[in-house]
Structure formats: C-alpha cells, structure tokens
Amino acid sequence: MNKNSKSQKIRTISTDKILIAAQDEFILQGYKGATVQSIADNAGLPKANVLYYFKNKENIYHAVLEKTLNMWDEGIGDILLEDGPKLAIEKFIRAKVAMSFNNPKASKIYAMEIIQGAQHLKDFARTYLRQWVREKAKIFQHWIDNGEMHAVDPVNLILLIWSSTQHYADFDNQILTIMNRADYESDDIEHVTNFLTDIILRGCKLK
Amino acid sequence: MNKNSKSQKIRTISTDKILIAAQDEFILQGYKGATVQSIADNAGLPKANVLYYFKNKENIYHAVLEKTLNMWDEGIGDILLEDGPKLAIEKFIRAKVAMSFNNPKASKIYAMEIIQGAQHLKDFARTYLRQWVREKAKIFQHWIDNGEMHAVDPVNLILLIWSSTQHYADFDNQILTIMNRADYESDDIEHVTNFLTDIILRGCKLK
C-alpha cells in the first residue's frame, strides 16, 4: 500500500469531505442533533460509507474536535516576554481577531463544547489550557512588577481579549443582523483589530 | 375557575418545574438532543404529563426561550443620556456582570441559540435588538460629538461590553477549570466588575 496510492487519496478526500460536512452539521444541530445520514448527504456519500471511515458518530465528532483544537493552537498567537507588553498585546489581539474572522466555525464548535460543559474537552482545559494561561499570566505579572505596564489582573486580561475577539466569530449572526449586513467585509478585520487594540492598550496605560 | 384555585397552583408549579428542567436539558444536550422523557424525569413528572402542559417539545423550547429573553430584557441595564458616559458605562457593565454571574443559564441558552444561527430568535434580533443597539449607539455618539468621551466606535464598544461580561456566564466551565476552582465566589462579581470598568473606562479616556 503506497503512501501516494489512489486508495490513499480517496481516503483523504473522503474523510476531508466528511469532516467538513460534519463540522457544519454539528454547529447547526449540536452533537445529538447531528445525524450521520445528514453528514453523509452533505458530504455526498452514502451513510454506510461514512461509517466505514469513522466507526461511529462519536468518532466523527472527536475528529472534528481534534481538527478544531489544532487550528486553535496554531491561531492563538503567542505572548512573548521579549516583545514587551505593548507589542505582545497587539500581536495577540491581531492573531485572535484574524482567527475569528477567518475561521468562525472552529470557534463555534469550541464555544458550544465549552458551554455544554466541555464533556469532550475536560482534559484539554485542565492540562493544556490552564498551563497556557498560567504561563502567560506570569509574563504579564513580570511586566507589571517591572513597571512596564499598569497593574491589571493578568488572567482577566487574557479572558477579556479572548472573549472580545471570539465574539465576532461565535455571534457573527447577531452582529451582522444588528449591523444589517449579509457578511463581514475584508476591512472589518482591520477595523476591529484597531478598535480593540486601541481600547485595551489604553486600558492598560500602554498608550 | 378561580385565579388562586388549587388547579391553577398545580399548573404553575408543574410548568415551572418543567421549564427549569427543560432549561438544564436544552443547555446540556441542545434542542434536538434534549428528550421529553429526560425533561420529565428531571421535573419529577411522567412524560405524558409534560406533554399535557406543553403540546410538544417545540413549545417547551419556546417557553424556555421566552423566559430567557424576559430575563435578558430585565437584566440588560440601560444607558441613559443624563447619566453621562462614565456613569452609564459603569452601570451597564455592573448590570451585565451581575446578570452573568447570577443567571448563567439564561446566557447560555441565548448564546447557543445565536451560535446555531438564531433560528428561533431571528425576529428578536432583527427588530428589538437592532433597535436597542442603534439607540444606545446614538447616545454614545452624542457624548463623543460633545467632547464628553474619546471617539471610539459606539457599536463595537457595546459589543465589547456584551462579550466580555457574558463570557463569565457562557464559559464558566472553562474559566473555573483554568482557575482550578469549583465555583465562583461572591467576591468575584465585584472583582470582575471593577476590572472591566477600570480597563474600559480608561480605554475610553474616562479615567
């Protein structure tokens, strides 16, 4: 079985189609509400074929979540000590806003999972996420102790940036309805980035 | 049929029990995933009795949503011209944070509904919500034009306050996990309110 064989290609194409269809279906219907049949239809495959690649619905969902977490991981940006507070916050906000506008579906899957109790993400949150926040909070604390930025609670600052940026992905429907528009436009990323950066930097006395 | 009759009391008690159980179930399982049987079990009633009070699952969900929207409406606080920008923002943040901590379930139901495309809230968003945001944005604009506050985009400012406050309700699981705690404590409301007020007011050059 060659690595570039025809069957391998078919496998990749089919599983991709399934995962894309599944992501849409899980967002729209939730885990229980999503049906394998509907995923199969949207992927253009018979149901039995979907279950040939993924043993069961649970497995499909896990695969979607994993894909989502990988994107989250890549898109989260980073907070580096050597950047100093101003640049670090700027970069962090920019990365998160870009991710929200470019991949709202990943953000939605993640949000639904957390809201519903994070049944499938307990471990991720308990280990990886907690670790990440603590590390970054420590960096902020360092800047504060050094007098490089105003004394604001680092954990809540991270939460503020997360929530305000992700909001544009998770609640895109509501925001677009309020603005009476059909879709986001390319300018919006820059505009929102500037808005949030401006307020939050000034909020931290970095501007 | 008296207004304070025994049967009327039974009706109120039963429908209340059903709606409370239903809210939990809808949050945990989503609309499709929630089962009437499970709602009935959690309400301590037989399924047929639940369907005696609410014709079908759709009706239960609508009742839950309506209750949620009423709470949203009561808890949203208000932004009054006569308060001036500083006090108005303070009051708004305080009201939203209190609502998030005191009624996270309402916030979650609402969030899930919006994320999933707001199928049942299209009208609410298109009319009531859009109207509300425009009105309040106009007030902010007035303050800006008057030189009472820094020129920040009013709509995005409202979104920022919404997102950052609601986050503590919708993502309570994640936040508590990160903080390695089991529950919020009474101090948290005040602490978060102060944190957000501090940053956002300064962000608007009001501090």
Added chain:
DNA sequence: CAAAAAGCTGACCTTTTGGTTCGTTTTTTA
C-alpha cells in the same frame, strides 16, 4: 352533591436513527 372541567398516566404507535451485514466493485500487490 352531581356534573363538568382539569389534571394525570400507562400503554401504545410511528418515525427516526445509529449501526450492521453482506455482496459488489475498484485498487493494490506479489
């Protein structure tokens, strides 16, 4: 107090759905 109205519920029916099976076709391998 008797008839009507409201509340209650076990049993039942129908549809949906996750998942299996088994035979067929396509691709790979030796």
Added chain:
DNA sequence: TAAAAAACGAACCAAAAGGTCAGCTTTTTG
C-alpha cells in the same frame, strides 16, 4: 494477472424518541 485488500452501498435491524389515546382521579362549579 490473479488473489488480496480497500472502497462502496443497498437493505436491514433494534433502540430511542416524539407524540397520541383512552380511561382514571381530583378539583371546581352551579
């Protein structure tokens, strides 16, 4: 090129779930 492996898909099955019904008990009403 023939056997083995992978991909495919129609038909089927058992469990779950929404909803109905018919008869029962309790409460209200005149």
